[in-house]
Amino acid sequence: MQISSLIPETKSIRLSFKGTVGLVPTMGYLHEGHLSLVQKAKRECDHVVATIFVNPTQFGANEDLSKYPRDFKRDSDLLESLGVDLLWSPTAEIMYPPGYQTWVEVEALTKGLEGAMRPGHFRGVATVVAKLFNVIQPDKAYFGQKDAQQAAVIRRMVKDLNFPLEVIVCPTVREADGLAMSSRNVYLSAEERAAATVLYRALSAAKDLYEAGERNAEKLRERMKGVLSSEPLAQMQYVSCADYDSLEELDVVIGKTLLSMAVFFGKTRLIDNFVLG
C-alpha cells in the first residue's frame, strides 16, 4: 500500500493504476463499518483508494473537531491488510490552502435533518468530496447508509455536477446489540454505551408498527419518541419519517421511506436510521 499526502504525488500514483478505481472516503478511526466499504470496493474494482481526512469545514464551531479520535498507524495497518492500493491522507492546509474560497452547496436536500442541526455541515462535506473526486477520479465511490442524508447529498451532487462515477451506498454495520458502529461510540461511558441501544430499539419498534400496516407517519414518529423517552440517558434531538429521496417529512408513508434520528448521550451525539419500503 502506498501512502500519500500531497496532491501531485497522489495524482501520479492514481495515474499509475490500470483498470477501475474505487474510492472510500473516511475520517479515520476505522471500524467494521468503514472496512465493509473497503471490502466491497475491493470486490468491485481493480484498485482501491482510501482517504483519511478529518475535514474541518464540516464541523461546526461547537463540535468535536479537535478531539475527534485519531489512530493513523492502526488505520493504515488495517487498510493495508485489506489490500488497499493507496491511502491518501492530506492535511487541512493541503485541502484548503490560503486564499481558498470555492464551495459546493446542495440546496433543498440539506435544509432538514442533520443539515438543520448542523448548519454548514453539508457544504463542507459536498466540497471536500468533490475535491476527493477531482483528485482521485474514481469509477465508483463508496458511502455508508449510516449517514443517510450524506449519501443522498452526494448522489445529488454527482448527478447535478456530472461527476463521471457511480455512488455505491452500503448497509449500516452494527454491533451485536444493534448499535450502529461509529467512531464517536468511543466517547460513550459504560452507562451511555448500554443506553445507546435505544436508537436501534426505537427504529425497530417503528419498523414493527410499519410492518403491522401503520402508514401514518406521525404515529411512526410518536413510536420512536416513546421508546427514546423510556431511556433516561437519551436526549432526543429529532426523529424523522421522511421521503427517502427528497428527505421531506411525510404525513402518509407511501414509497421508500427514511426513519432517522439524532440523540445525545451526555455530550455525544449519535445518529441512526432504517429504510422502509
Ligand code: AMP
Ligand atoms: P466517517 O469516517 O464517519 O466519515 O465515515 C466514512 C464512511 O463510512 C461514510 O460513508 C460513512 O457513512 C461510512 N460508515 C460509518 N459508519 C458506518 C457503519 N456503521 N456502517 C456502514 N458504513 C458506515
